[in-house]
Each structure stands twice: as structure tokens, then as C-alpha cells.
Amino acid sequence: MSAMTEDLRPDEEARAERLVRIGRPPRNRGEAIRKLVWILPWLVFLSGPVQDLAADHHTTSATTAGWVGLVTFTATYLALVFRTMGRPYAGWVVAALVAVLWVLAVTLSFSLGSPWLGLYVYVSVTCGITLPLRAAYWTIPLTTAAMMLAGWFVDDLDDAWGLFLIVLLVGYSMTGVRQLVRTTVELRKARATVAQLAANEERLRLARDLHDLLGHSLSLITLKSELAGRMLPGQPDKAAQQVADIEQVSRQALVDVREAVTGYRRPRLAAELAGAQVALTAAGVTAELPDETALDLTGVPEESQSALAWALREAITNVVRHSGARRCTVELLARQTLGGPVLELTVEDNGCGGSGKGPGNGLTGLTERLEKAGGTLDAGGTKQGFRLVVRVPAATPADVGSGA
Helix, strand or coil: CCCCCCCCHHHHHHHHHHHHHCCCCCCCHHHHHHHHHHHHHHHHHHHHHHHHHHHCCCHHHHHHHHHHHHHHHHHHHHHHHHHHCCCCCCHHHHHHHHHHHHHHHHHHHHHCCCCHHCCCHCCCCCCCCHHCHHHHHHHHHHHHHHHHHHHHCCCCHHHHHHHHHHHHHHHHHHHHHHHHHHHHHHHHHHHHEEEEEEEEHHHHHHHHHHHHHHHHHHHHHHHHHHHHHCCCCCCHHHHHHHHHHHHHHHHHHHHHHHHHHHHCCCCCCCHHHHHHHHHHCCCCEEEEEECCHHCCCCCCHHHHHHHHHHHHHHHHHHHHHHHHEEEEEEEEEEEEECCCCEEEEEECCCCCCCCCCCCCHHHHHHHHHHHHHHCCEEEEEEECEEEEEEEEEEECCCHHHHCC
């Protein structure tokens, strides 16, 4: 499960996003233009047929048939490619259109000569993109063989051999792109599902905790309220005692609820690291962060973990909003000092460090929070940018005193 939800590095995430967008319909004019820019260079292989027809090497009827065949071939190819990026045709329509491309490529190359061998590149690409994988695996080499046969037939094997690897490999590369896009989409769906399951589990845990916290207290309050109601007419002293008990139980329930809510609100370091990765990537900052799945915080007090999480959140906020940095490095180290073991969090960037008018409210509040947890804060400019260093106790005073 953890392997499935492991986050990609920022550069991998960006490449995955671009790859997935290639296989989806354009959302706006900009994406449509980018898709055209990606597709149109492939039309370079049509320059041979166009030059052949423009040179007037054939009879009028052959030239006319050649133009009709070339326009039909190009329109069919583009229709298949663009529909595959959006809502694909039905399977039988795809098979029929691929067959049309195949027939046109064979007919035109055998009839009009070697300049038309480039059409097989498009047939191979279409097979790799549109056909089921099993069909693509045998139609791509079949297309290559047909191209070689056409080259032999028109007595121009040199051009055929020049296109041999292109026709063969471009088709198989398209099947690889399809598989990669499909895998990336499925991985994202799986990660979304896991996130939803985690949220559902958290809601169930909250419901169980609230039931455990309030179920007994509310039942006791209800019971004592009923007793006080029955005692009020004839036994006011005992009724008053029941009311006092109700007050005590309700106050304790309120304390329990507040403690529980504080625990839910307390930030977690692993979650803050994941959030920092997202925030820095969105801001265009190259991030180097420790792996949150490898953090071992066993024995670290909750106050220290919470203080580190707050410190990381404040530091990343400053980097994103004020520093203008292009790179940010986060390190988390365990150190042994004379006062006991500490966790040291370092956040360093290559930005300007803010306005330079002294510590802001965020750092002032963070310093106060760290002091309550027994930690310290060092922040200031460096030659390369700005550095913030936070140290918090990695063990409780009792554990340090006992040598644990």
C-alpha cells in the first residue's frame, strides 16, 4: 500500500502530468496548439509524396489520383490520432480506418514509386496508437515488411532500408507511450482511492473516539438528570447532589473533548513534509526534502513533533510567499547534545529572505511556541540565501534523567 501511494519527485510529477495530457483531449486553445505542434512535425514524411506530385512526373490521371489518395490518407490519419486523444472510435471503426490507411499506403507506393514509402511511417504509428496491443504487436512488423516489399517492387531498396528502423521502432514506441499513459492514469486513480479510504478511516476513528469519550459521560448525565428530577419534590438535598455530579461529569467530558480536538488539530511532521513538497512544486521551487516514510519518531514527545511541524509550515510559507527562492533544502537530523538528544530541522533556500526588517509575526509566534516545547530557533541570512534551524528535545526530561 505504501509503495502504491509513494509520491513522485517534482520533475517526475511534471513529466507524468505532461504525458497524461498528451493522451487527453485539449482543455483550451493553448493545449490544442501544443498538441498540433507535437503532431505536425510528423507530417514531414509527407514531403516526399507532395514533391513527387508537384514535379509532374506522372500522367494527369495518376497525379489527380495521387492527390486524392494523399488527402484521404492524411485526413484519415489525423482523424484517428485526434479521436484517440479524446473519445476514440468504436473498435470496428478503428479497424476499418486502419485498413483504409494500409490499402492507400500499399496502392500509392506500388503505383507511384519510392517517394511514397514514408506513408508506412504513419500506418505504423496508427497501429501502435489505436489498435489493441496484441494486434499492434503483429501489424507493426507486417507494415514494415510491406514497406520493404514496396521498396523492392519499385527497385529502391536503399530508401526502404533507410526507413526500416523508423517504421518498426516508431510503432512500438507508440505502444510504449500508450502503456505509460495508461499506467500513470491508473496510478493516479489508485492514489486517489487510497486517499479516500484513508479519509474514511479517519472519520471512523473520530466517530469511535467521540463515542468512547462522550458515550459514558452522556449516559451518566442522562441517568443523574432523571434521578434529580424524581428527587426534586421531596429530597432537594439529594437532588442538589445529583446536579453537582452532573456538573462534574459534564466538565470532565468537556476537558476530554478539548484534549481530543487538540490532538486532531496538532500538525503531523510527515503530513507537513508532504504538504511542503506540494507547495514548493506549485511555486516552481526545486525542493530537496527527507522521505517522510523513513522518519522514525519513536519516543519523540508529541509537543516536539508538533513544534517541528509548525516550524516547517512557517518556513515553507516564508519561502513560497516572500523569499523569491528557486531552490529549497529541508533536512531533519537527530543530534546528541549536553542537554540530551535533540531533533534538528534545517530549512535553507537561495532567496532574499523576506523584507529584512526584523523577524515577522510568524517567526515571533514560532519562537514562543518552540520555547513552550523546550526548543530553540535560529534564523538568518547566508551567502546563498536564508536558513532557519529549529531544535526540539527528542526525549522527555524523565527519559533523559533515567538514561533511556
